[in-house]
Amino acid sequence: QVQLVESGGRGGLVQPGGSLKLSCAASGRIVRIGTMSWYRQAPGKQRESVATITSSGVTNYTDSVQGRFTISRDSAKNTVYLQMNSLKPEDTAVYYCNAAIASSHFRPTSIYWGQGTQVTVSS
Secondary structure, X not given: OEXXXXXXXXXXXXOOOOOEEEEEEEEEOOOEEEEEEEEEEOOOOOOEXXXXXXXXXXXXXXXXXXXXXXXXXXXXXXXXXXXXXXXXXXXXXXXXXXXXXXXXXXXXXXXEEOOOEEEEEOO
């Protein structure tokens, strides 16, 4: 079994302009991890992709977070991070990590999701 466990929400409350760093560690039977991503879902809205990072380190961001958020990964720790700076109230959402993980050399990757962590940006 593979699990993604998120941390770093600090109860999720941060002031506008503040910073927060989320972590997501994959554990279990892992042979290979491909692209890792962060998504978010605000109340009443669809889940959206925030940032992705490939196994070779290529990153991509949604326009609304470009220049404020940074995604990174530590392959040795099977962990992906999301550094969020200059937070705005519209960044308020439940943040989910996502990873393409293979549990066998003979099988393709499957998509796994973290449990989600609440981030609230408010004064």
